[in-house]
Amino acid sequence: MDHKPFFTFQAGTSDLQLKASKEAVRVSKANSKRAAPRLTSNTRELAEAQAASRVSLLGGNPADRWQLLSQTELLSQTELQFGQYRGQTLQWLLSQDLGYTATILAGHQGEREGGDVSSTPLMWNKDALLEYAGLFTAVMAAVRRKRAPGTAAEHDQLVGSGVFTAMTYREMYESVEKEPSTYRKWLRQQSVRRPGSQLAQLKEYIDRRDKEMQPVASSAAATSPAVSPSTTSPPKQRRKRKLAVLCMYHVSGVLLCQSGVV
Incomplete structure (x- = not known):
């Protein structure tokens, strides 16, 4: 099976197209009408089992987890557990909306580098996305641009x-x-x-x-004409506190x- 996403490049460049596809827009709208499922302690186990099942259906060999290709195939078929594209595979996500992917990963890298070592189902899912995206140089270049x-x-x-x-x-x-x-x-x-x-x-x-x-505000204040003080001051009004x-x-x-x- 092919574990690689289908990439679209911007015309005349080596930069990936970051705009969401029509399919991505459709899925996002559909998900916005449904409540997001709660992530639980067995979320990862269920997601990995579903990924293995998909790999088998696509002709891969998920049982041989010592093989690098098999691990990559499992990552590609792992479902996103959060956000507007939840329920779609990581391979689908990288094929349909790289702008969203780069945004999520830019934030996630910052969290990990900032010392967040949590292993919640959400963080596991983001780690899986980062590991899969890390296989593709052009994707990580988009992430770096997001972080600049x-x-x-x-x-x-x-x-x-x-x-x-x-x-x-x-x-x-x-x-x-x-x-x-x-x-x-x-x-x-x-x-x-x-x-x-x-x-x-x-x-x-x-x-x-x-x-x-x-600096802009200071410059504007410095160039404003001076206003002569009035002989009478307006009565002070007590500000209501809310x-x-x-x-x-x-x-x-x-x-x-x-x-x-x-």
């Missing part, structure tokens, strides 16, 4: 978790809508406990964009809520 700070690829990186999962970093930072603005304000106030995590990477992006905007509750989904699927007076 200050590049167009970083601006287009997806938040990847919670209610803003499909929003890009740029959209999250530049949005004037209430919910993203509240989330940005909350994230700025958080301390990084897990360097490299998805939240830590997003916070790093927001903090860096804030610093880049400071209790705000911010909820988000952690990458593990747990709903976390943050409350505070604003």
Whole structure:
């Protein structure tokens, strides 16, 4: 059996096409209408058994796990257990939406490099995806571009978790809508406990964009005409204080809520 994905390259280049295929869009829409299954302690065992069954049907030999090719075949037929393409094989994912693949792996590499050594079903599944993607040089080149700070690829990186999962970093930072603005304000106030995590990477992006905007704001203030003080000052109004509750989904699927007076 052929374990390799079907790659599409951008015209006239050696760069892979990162845009989602029509098939990927269809699957994503279908999954958005269904509740995601809960990952349990036997998720990995079931997924590996299903992968072995697929390899057999495709003419491979999953029983000989000492063979490198057999291991690769098993990886290619392992199902994605999370996200908008859950239920599809890793081979399918790399064939249909490399942009999403690169985004997930860029975040996952950051988590592992930041010291996350957890072995949850979710992290196992991401490890399997990284191992499979690592077989293909062009895929890992796309991942590296996603991780490069200050590049167009970083601006287009997806938040990847919670209610803003499909929003890009740029959209999250530049949005004037209430919910993203509240989330940005909350994230700025958080301390990084897990360097490299998805939240830590997003916070790093927001903090860096804030610093880049400071010289612009200072320059604008310096060139503004001076305004003579008025003889009377407007009466001060007491600001009403409200209790705000911010909820988000952690990458593990747990709903976390943050409350505070604003």
